[in-house]
Amino acid sequence: MTGTGLATELGRITQLVDEASGGGSPLERQLSFLSRQLIWITLVLAAAISAAGLSAGRPVFLMVETAIALAVAAIPEGLPIVATLTLARGMLRMARHNALVENLAAVETLGSTTVIMTDKTGTLTENRMEVEQILTPSGDFSIDHGLASIVKEGAIVDPSADPELMQALLIGVLCSNAEYDRHAYSGTGDPMEIALLRAGSFAGLDRKQQIATFPEVAEHPFDTATRRMATIHRTGDHHFAAVKGAPEEVLAAADRIGIKMEPLDEAERTTWLRRGEELAARGLRVLAVAVHPRAIKDQPVPDGLVFYGLVAFRDPPRGDIPETIAALRRAGIRVVMATGDHPSTALGISQAIGLTEPGALVMTGAELSRLLNASAAERQEIVRRQIFARVSPEEKLQLINAFQREGEVVAMTGDGVNDAPALSKADIGVAMGQRGTDVAREAADMVLLDDAFSTIVHAVREGRVIFANIRRFSAYLLSCNLAEVLVVGIAVFTGLPLALLPLQILFLNFVTDVFPAFALAAGEGEGDVLDRPPRQPNEAILTKAQWLSVAVYGAAISGATLLALISSIHILGLAAEQATTVSFVTIALAQLWHTFNMRESGTGLWYNSVIQNRFVWYATALCLVLLLAGINVPLLSEMLEIASIGMNGWALALGCSLLPLIAGQLWLASGTRRPAIGSHLKVKLNEQP
Template identity: 35%
Template sequence: MLAFRWAGTTMSLCDPRIESQSPEAALSSFGSGSEGLTREEAVRRRAEFGPNRVEAVTRIPLWRTFLREFSDFFALILWLAAGMAFVSEGANPGQGMAGLGFAIIGVILVNGCFSFWQAYRAEQALAALRQLLPQVAHVRRSGETLALNVEDLVPGDLVLLAEGDKVPADCRIVAAWGLRVNLATLTGESRPKARSAKADAAAGGNVLVARNLLLAGTLIVSGGCRAVVYATGMRTEFGRIAHLTQTVGAAESPLQREIRRVSHLVALLALGLGLVFFLIGDWIGLPFWANAMFAIGIIVANVPEGLLPTVTLALALATQRMARRNALVRHLPAVEALGSTTVILTDKTGTLTRNSMAVRELYVAGAHHLAAPRWPRGADLRLRSVARFCHALKFPGGQPSGDPMEIALWQFAGEIPEPGGRIGDMPFDAERRRMSVLMAEPGGGASLWCKGAPETVLPLCLSWLDGDAERPFDDAAWQAFRCAHEDMANRGLRVLALAWKPVAEVAGADESGLRLCGLIGLEDPPRPDVREAVTRCHEAGLRVIMVTGDHPRTAVALAREVDLIRTPAPVVLNGEEVRKMSPAALQLALDAPEILFARVTAEQKMVIVQALQRKGEIVAVTGDGVNDAPALKTADIGIAMGRSGTDVAREAADIVLLDDHFATIVNAVEEGRTVFENIRKFLTYILTSNIPEIVPYLAFVLFRIPLPLTVIQILAVDLGTDILPALALGAERPHPDIMRLPPRPRQERLLSWPLLARAYLFLGPLEAFGAMMVFFHVLGAGGWSPGQQLAVADPLYLRGTTACLLAIVLTQMANVFVCRHPLLPTWRFPLLSNPLLLLGLVVEALLLLALVYTPWGNLLFGTVPLAGSAWLYAMPFGLLLLVAEEMRKGIVRGRQGAPLPRS
């Protein structure tokens, strides 16, 4: 059996960086050796350093988070109104104020629960991090090999690792054989890295590039080693990223900020109006408790109690639509936030690419060939034989397991009869950068198959294969293969040289005198629909920036292939450059029209996110590895891969792509943009009803008429009849041209002046006019005259308030049609295009009938059955609103000349 022997280099014991020390010095510095720690010393260190696990940071208990939802400014206004109602009931019993107080408390509870649902963050990242680490490790202690729980590992332990093992702690290799490690979970780079025990002073303290260090959570893909543990638990690189993930606060989404702003604005308006009109009532001599009831009515009428539940339910419906398009939403506000995104920071491996190596191109017989078509079996038999048999793969269950690059070569080669058994090998290592195997031939002798980096294999070749002929490996051949190598590498391919030679004597066989079969270029290919998705992002005004742990040349090649960059000279920054840049310099660098980042760490990716946010961008970040988790939490919207992503990335993200397709992000952006427009539609709808709820109280105070609408009836509208139609507006389908519009400006408000003017100065007054006309019509028909006061229980008064309620609901049923778009006519939106709208109107009508004609509706809401004449008198006012709003839309369209403005 041929074997490659490692030869270490002794470094000074006083060098503080463990990667710069020799293996012997590294063991000695931790008081360990070839026999490992003694059991007694291991127990002592366990007590000193603690368990090898990721610890949780102190968090606010869920019960405190829940209670906080009932003490925000929005809730405090309603608590004040409820308190006033109970005080009024105590001082003036029998006026129904106690029922009103309980109803307002019910509203507070509903809003608080929905707000808690929105704010709740299912912090499972810690559990996911623990699952990524192995549960058992093989350790040498007191000269014996033991299987220990990983939590019992301590600095100085000598661990034994083999292919397929996950690294349990940060370790310094002291002996290795053919060792390669997949660092994708920490660095995002898909290519396995060779590791050895040799001292690495060139690493400069960077543990991610040191060739003799193994980091917790990474995977051994081939070979094996002995390594000494130098960091455990939260002191590991893995633990540091876990700490970042736990301590980074989740960013508040644009919708959350806008809802908070709207809530504060409306609540202040309600409180201010209530106070002002209380003072007016006192000035005109209104009795104190009647005045208090009036103030409560003004507050309740101005607070849109159904806003938060309706927003939440609309977002929930949007999440269902997005789930059908393979985007799973974990945090509801992220739905709309994605629609306001201006920049997408995308990882390369597993996001834009398939996260699996594949043979892309060949250079054989002096020419380039694509690897897709299968050649005649004899034409490349030697090349394919090297690809098929020169590997360190294992085959559990008949399927290849090991280095993805070797699996790709094995699959590319196809079925080839094995000439004989393997009789020796020279494993791959970081120094030689190649591997060789000896295979017995059936007729005697053997063949040596070799693959590796071209710069290490080409100097060993004496000839090259031109079909069945051999050509001398002269200067011209050297130049041709070197140019082919550079050309393939510049296009982002990982290039390997494959060579072969017959061996007459196995003893003493070496790798000299090889016959070059050709070059193979491998890549992690892009997903088939990525290019189209990137194009849609450009059309939608979205900036897409690649941030990867891979090599800059590989990143640029892929970015060009998927049309991510189009100019000849994009700005390419590596992680080290980002680390040295000041925050201001990084922000200025991001002004470049096309920029991408390569070789970045977890912290650097997070810094890039923060720099974009300081520039006023709304940032969505995609990722799949542990290294992506801090950036996913820092971003406005974190998007994780559902299939290839780690649990850590998925738990840190707001949205999980179930199919891992970058194109799904664009679909989700479309849904998010639609959600914002739909929220504006139902915000217009529910704010419109505030005016017909306020006007009766103003008339009650200013004109000394009976109160046309009670507070409990206001709640019946806001939390009863209005909810489902408003929700139906939130379920409107995306407009066909919505992805051709640029991203919404960051400063654009949800509650804009055009929206307020339309709701409060046009639609609302039309509804208020209809409600008051119907109220006076019913009272006049019953013999009421101006100046006459009516008792609360008077049947005529009850018919009047019921009629006022009826008129508001009927005009709101007409209002839902005109609110489907602020400028396009109602007939452009067929009713059946939104089945929920039809259902909402039916339910609203049934609720209205229940309020008016059922005993429990009469009892709870102070209503009485109405004659058909009241309905006939109220209905034309809904038609009036519909016609007036369509006329306004037509006038505005004519002035603007724009068929599709924003909502």
């Protein structure tokens, strides 16, 4: 035993997870900010209207009751309910695309993501490792998996006739934790170790038989510091170590080469490093294999290794990755690769999947650590790169921090125990469901049940639609509530009869406001939502442009309602109670028609996400039924203090209620491209900061 608790590798990972605090999601922060804004607006409006009413000689109880009702009207109580149900519905829709969301707020976060940081193996590639080449001092060999044979210079060879090849294969078989059944052609364990066992089986090497011959007495797991793994085996009266790891690390610790243990000079070491880089440049993953002929059982393997060659693995890129990366690029999202592999391997794969162009620069973990402590200008170099190689779990954590400091919203994909800290730190952690560890899944906000990177595209679209819907129904609720406040406030200040009574305000707020908002929350989004860049991370749910629209629509609805109120008194000659009922019917209908003003500017009048949303039509029909019930059912009409207004009153209310809809459609079709109520403004991708 060498350590317990936090002194172990798992303890170190646990400590990193605890230290990685992602904070609230962008949506949570924006909803909190909007709530604080509304509280102050509500208090000011309620106090001002109450004071005006009292100074005008209105009854004290009525004005207190009205102030309370206005406070209820000014704050959209349906907002948190509708937002929660919108996110929950988004979770269900994502689950249908094999994205299981564990954190409700994370549903929307992917929609605002600007950077997706991903590992290479198993995410961008198939995680189907196969040994493709073995380079030994005695020659270069390739593997024919179809014939289960080893080939040299185009001809099948007998591996047992080449001692150095057999030694390289034996090291791969011994230095392993995997199991392989050559009859079933399948195994369990790390895919790379299974590939080594499969290649060894082509030479007749079975792990169980070799372990019986060379019993394993100790293991030194892969260490991110030394970048190598070793197992200690007994042979006769002494022990030897089988070592595999990064070529640069293994070669640096080796001073001899081959069966004859000839000296390994610096020139030959450089030659082997160059050959490893050539393999890596082809997108192959490269390991070096070596032995230490006199290892000590309970001590780390020292330098003085005997180098036996390089093993190159082929892990094909997933077929859908190029299309997925292209879709994310159109959506304005950068994909960043952070891998523990050799820089040349990372570059080769990135070019094969269309992530980078030839000649792209790769930053290593060592360079990353140096730049993190440099000046702010030099740190900018970090966020400009797309490929990071030879990075450790700690360096992934630092990398996420670096992007977040620049205002990026970072999604991180991972599957291993070592990925847990980065998954926890990212704005949204995405774990793999099939090959991911329990630790990674627990630390993540979302799990890809099919391990397919392309599933993220569906999740990004859903996240953007969710935010657009939240913005849309927030604007709808606030414009309706503003209209109610303005109608009552202006009527009080100008000495008109009360346009709305307290219970009528509550009826509007809990009936004609909420159901259309639910319907807007169920929208499917516009077809080009993935052709737009992500919104700025600090962008509010309602920006200045959306607040302007709220003010315009609120003024239009209140203006139409006041027009109906005044006309009912001075043109139709109705009593004050009847005029109040006319204004109540007018604003209730106007709010229902106002739902259709929530389409995005630039979309067709008859072809847009609101018109095509069947729930909008259901909500409109339901609200009309409830409104008619409130007016005609005796008990309800008595509670709401509804008076008979006759056919002329109904015609006036209906005609005035259509005015805000007409004005809204003219506003949307006026020819000026305004920021959409339901989404962010389209801009060219290359104009993104």
